[in-house]
Amino acid sequence: MLIKRAADIRSSEITAPALYADRRRFLRLAGAGAATLALGGPGQLLAAQARDLGPLAKSPFSTPEELTPLKDVTRYNNFYEFGTDKADPAQYAHRMKTEPWTVKVEGLVAKPRSFDLDQLYKIAPLEERIYRLRCVEAWSMVVPWVGFPLAALLKAVEPLGSAKYVEFVSLYDPKVMNTRPVLDWPYREGLRLDEAMHPLTLMAVGLYGEVLPNQNGAPLRLVVPWKYGFKSAKSIVTIRLTDKQPNTSWNDAGPSEYGFYSNVNPDVDHPRWSQAKERRIGEFLKRKTLPFNGYAEQVASLYAGMDLRKNF
Amino acid sequence: MTTTPSSHTASLRMLSNTQIATLKGLIFCLCLVPLALLASAFFRDALGANPIETITHATGDWTLRFLLITLAVTPLRKLTHWHWLVRLRRMLGLYAFFYGTLHLATYLVLDQFFDWNAVVLDVLKRPYITVGFSAFVLMVPLAVTSTNAMIRRLGGRRWQALHRSVYAIAILGVLHFWWLVKADVFEPLIYALILAVLLSLRAWWREQERRRQQSAPPPLATGRSRIIPILPR
Numbered sequence: 001m002l003i004k005r006a007a008d009i010r011s012s013e014i015t016a017p018a019l020y021a022d023r024r025r026f027l028r029l030a031g032a033g034a035a036t037l038a039l040g041g042p043g044q045l046l047a048a049q050a051r052d053l054g055p056l057a058k059s060p061f062s063t064p065e066e067l068t069p070l071k072d073v074t075r076y077n078n079f080y081e082f083g084t085d086k087a088d089p090a091q092y093a094h095r096m097k098t099e100p101w102t103v104k105v106e107g108l109v110a111k112p113r114s115f116d117l118d119q120l121y122k123i124a125p126l127e128e129r130i131y132r133l134r135c136v137e138a139w140s141m142v143v144p145w146v147g148f149p150l151a152a153l154l155k156a157v158e159p160l161g162s163a164k165y166v167e168f169v170s171l172y173d174p175k176v177m178n179t180r181p182v183l184d185w186p187y188r189e190g191l192r193l194d195e196a197m198h199p200l201t202l203m204a205v206g207l208y209g210e211v212l213p214n215q216n217g218a219p220l221r222l223v224v225p226w227k228y229g230f231k232s233a234k235s236i237v238t239i240r241l242t243d244k245q246p247n248t249s250w251n252d253a254g255p256s257e258y259g260f261y262s263n264v265n266p267d268v269d270h271p272r273w274s275q276a277k278e279r280r281i282g283e284f285l286k287r288k289t290l291p292f293n294g295y296a297e298q299v300a301s302l303y304a305g306m307d308l309r310k311n312f
Numbered sequence: 313m314t315t316t317p318s319s320h321t322a323s324l325r326m327l328s329n330t331q332i333a334t335l336k337g338l339i340f341c342l343c344l345v346p347l348a349l350l351a352s353a354f355f356r357d358a359l360g361a362n363p364i365e366t367i368t369h370a371t372g373d374w375t376l377r378f379l380l381i382t383l384a385v386t387p388l389r390k391l392t393h394w395h396w397l398v399r400l401r402r403m404l405g406l407y408a409f410f411y412g413t414l415h416l417a418t419y420l421v422l423d424q425f426f427d428w429n430a431v432v433l434d435v436l437k438r439p440y441i442t443v444g445f446s447a448f449v450l451m452v453p454l455a456v457t458s459t460n461a462m463i464r465r466l467g468g469r470r471w472q473a474l475h476r477s478v479y480a481i482a483i484l485g486v487l488h489f490w491w492l493v494k495a496d497v498f499e500p501l502i503y504a505l506i507l508a509v510l511l512s513l514r515a516w517w518r519e520q521e522r523r524r525q526q527s528a529p530p531p532l533a534t535g536r537s538r539i540i541p542i543l544p545r
Contacts, residue, residue, distance in 0.1 A: 075360070076360060080495070080496070084493075084494075084496040087360065180498065183495055254495075269437075272438055272439070272440060272492065273434075274430065274434065277430070281361050284422075
């Protein structure tokens with residue numbers, strides 16, 4: 001088997017095809033930004049783009065698999081707040097304002113507090129983590145995320161001994177979102193505390209070496225690579241530590257279809273479709289889905305002794 | 313008073329055979345546009361990140377749309393008195409079958425790539441696939457018996473009885489769509505509402521017809537066979 005591995009070129013150093021194709025617009029924007037600066041304006045236009053993610057540490061958790069092209073990662077999204085078509089988020093998510101942004105970390109912690117983006121970026125050195133992403137709809141991608149371990153953020157607020165779960169609440173802003181009553185908004189997700197503290201669990205602030213595009217959950221999203229994609233809440237505004245298992249949006253919408261755990265499991269079908277195989281975006285033939293999305297070695301022990309058919 | 317709206321409508325009521333043939337040719341080409349757009353998107357690499365999903369959804373959408381268009385012919389004919397519309401119905405129905413066949417072929421070839429084991433499990437275990445597949449199977453005899461020769465062979469009444477299964481097919485088709493969406497039933501709801509209107513109109517007309525026949529003097533013994541209601545009991 002041929003395993004392609006670009007050893008020395010960071011994926012962020014490669015101009016992504018979509019950006020390349022979009023270079024004229026970029027130049028126009030850059031020109032406009034320069035003009036604003038020249039006129040003594042605040043230069044707000046490029047603020048989001050200008051945020052530098054700095055040098056990115058490589059991660060031993062990264063997969064050497066071929067990356068899903070940026071255009072697919074950013075134009076094929078489930079972000080139901082902006083519409084249920086895969087193309088909707090790319091079209092509408094730009095309305096969401098991601099700066100300034102604060103994330104409240106509260107609940108059963110010794111030091112509850114709010115973080116702004118500057119503070120979040122300093123929680124831990126930013127790393128590039130190339131993870132497989134497996135959607136419950138039986139497609140998958142390989143995404144080079146940029147972020148830091150959620151554990152680092154949680155340690156900063158000192159969870160109490162009574163804390164057993166972590167709840168994530170996404171932004172809900174009907175003024176900029178397409179608000180049909182598809183799910184019970186705001187979007188809520190949850191993890192057990194040990195899942196949240198696991199070194200694989202990432203808070204992503206970027207992908208492909210750049211700041212997260214809005215449609216991918218800017219400015220801060222969860223990435224839990226061994227669970228179905230919907231567990232990885234986007235555009236998070238509140239992180240709450242609790243002693244009870246939090247309700248989650250999809251579990252509320254379909255308890256028999258979307259479990260609290262939602263670990264990727266080829267042996268437990270979604271009631272309406274098989275999870276045995278998946279289509280990697282860009283590939284024609286489906287490939288076999290791996291238990292825990294291929295991260296069993298790292299995470300299977302979290303579920304030792306649990307019946308994963310019941311706790312799906 | 314040379315031209316009035318009613319005379320304009322009247323002209324649409326009566327089309328010559330040539331006019332109908334031209335119209336039929338035009339609509340035949342028009343019905344191929346969805347396929348042409350898909351093919352064009354394919355060659356421009358514009359089918360998106362998941363081309364197989366795009367093709368599956370597009371062919372499925374058009375199957376349902378053609379089913380509804382076909383079912384709209386009779387109500388439209390009744391409302392407008394454009395009786396020539398019925399001469400387009402077979403072609404529209406066959407297009408529903410055509411896109412349904414493409415939809416199924418996409419699933420079998422592109423999506424499952426002849427993984428018969430997975431296909432059989434899908435059909436048996438996934439209710440939305442069970443109803444979708446049933447709808448397709450029910451369409452086959454309708455397509456097969458769509459020729460003039462088959463209508464003659466079956467006889468009008470039996471042919472009509474058989475082809476009434478299109479109502480079941482359309483209901484199964486909408487159910488197929490409804491059951492596959494994850495949470496947002498907005499689109500399937502639109503199809504369901506249109507289908508409900510098309511079927512309710514028929515039920516209502518049938519009731520009217522029943523009442524009319526009841527209040528009418530008892531038909532002559534010889535005249536009875538001449539009454540072929542569009543929707544008999």
